[in-house]
Amino acid sequence: MGLDTPRPRAAARHPARSSPPRRSLHGLSGPPPAHERTPLIRSCHMTHRSRRQRMHPTNTPSRRADSPIESLWPHRYSGVMISIVIADDHGIVREGLKRLLEVEPEFEVCGEAKNGREVLDAVERSRPDIVVLDITMPHLGGLETLERLRNEYGDTKVILLSVHNDPTFIQSAIGLRADGYVLKDGRAEEIVTAIREVMKGGSYFSPAVAKKIVEQARSPKSKSSDPFTLLSAREREVLRLIADGLSAKEVATELSISTKTVEAHRTSLMRKLDVRKATELVRYALRHGLIEP
Numbered sequence: 001m002g003l004d005t006p007r008p009r010a011a012a013r014h015p016a017r018s019s020p021p022r023r024s025l026h027g028l029s030g031p032p033p034a035h036e037r038t039p040l041i042r043s044c045h046m047t048h049r050s051r052r053q054r055m056h057p058t059n060t061p062s063r064r065a066d067s068p069i070e071s072l073w074p075h076r077y078s079g080v081m082i083s084i085v086i087a088d089d090h091g092i093v094r095e096g097l098k099r100l101l102e103v104e105p106e107f108e109v110c111g112e113a114k115n116g117r118e119v120l121d122a123v124e125r126s127r128p129d130i131v132v133l134d135i136t137m138p139h140l141g142g143l144e145t146l147e148r149l150r151n152e153y154g155d156t157k158v159i160l161l162s163v164h165n166d167p168t169f170i171q172s173a174i175g176l177r178a179d180g181y182v183l184k185d186g187r188a189e190e191i192v193t194a195i196r197e198v199m200k201g202g203s204y205f206s207p208a209v210a211k212k213i214v215e216q217a218r219s220p221k222s223k224s225s226d227p228f229t230l231l232s233a234r235e236r237e238v239l240r241l242i243a244d245g246l247s248a249k250e251v252a253t254e255l256s257i258s259t260k261t262v263e264a265h266r267t268s269l270m271r272k273l274d275v276r277k278a279t280e281l282v283r284y285a286l287r288h289g290l291i292e293p
Contacts, residue, residue, distance in 0.1 A: 080106060085113065087119045087145075089114045089134060100191070107192075119149075123156060130179075135169065139254065142160060157179045159194050160180065160182070171216065235265055235272075239284070240285060
């Protein structure tokens with residue numbers, strides 16, 4: 001063989017192999033094998049039992065939790081949807097929340113409401129995993145709605161969304177077993193963090209709210225310093241409606257109770273708050289954020 005004649009290449013020692021599928025932050029770049037697929041939960045009408053069964057499959061192998069991929073993407077989408085109802089009386093707030101939450105692959109907004117009554121209807125219809133609830137709304141306020149949700153839909157998680165950092169509101173929310181309390185002046189991503197924390201079985205309170213809770217715990221006497229803490233959720237709702245200028249008859253119609261019951265609540269309110277005129281009730285409601293100036 002001449003010096004200028006190219007040598008034939010040696011035959012490959014191994015048959016050609018296909019390259020392994022490339023990994024991305026979400027796992028494999030291609031679709032996972034059938035045995036690794038987790039069924040999606042898209043319907044908010046699914047019962048709690050069947051939702052739990054899909055959230056915790058018994059015979060589905062999972063990837064290693066200590067994988068480098070998992071450490072890079074701690075909130076990797078697992079195929080399980082978290083259904084959410086958004087409640088706020090301002091449409092622009094609801095729209096903003098919806099856009100913020102639906103960016104997350106595991107979040108599904110399955111209902112919206114602009115008052116407490118619509119919240120109860122949406123929860124009855126959709127049975128969501130969690131409700132993001134504005135604390136100040138017409139036609140059934142946030143605290144009374146929370147109380148109703150706790151009595152009628154105990155499995156549904158509730159995060160209160162509020163502009164109020166008032167200790168009396170915070171104490172009332174804790175007393176009614178709110179799962180979280182997020183201030184509206186915080187960062188937008190905070191509500192995403194709150195939902196994830198609550199759905200893991202924990203609770204979430206904005207840093208400023210948590211600070212107030214600690215301060216209250218260190219000063220037990222402050223818990224009873226404001227008579228507002230003595231009011232029931234129903235009394236607060238009656239107070240808000242009276243302060244809005246509704247008559248006893250109109251309040252009765254609004255809350256589906258008798259006029260006599262409204263009068264009894266008003267008498268109790270004036271006694272507990274130590275006021276003698278309706279104008280004083282209005283000033284009190286303004287001071288505690290029950291109505292807007």
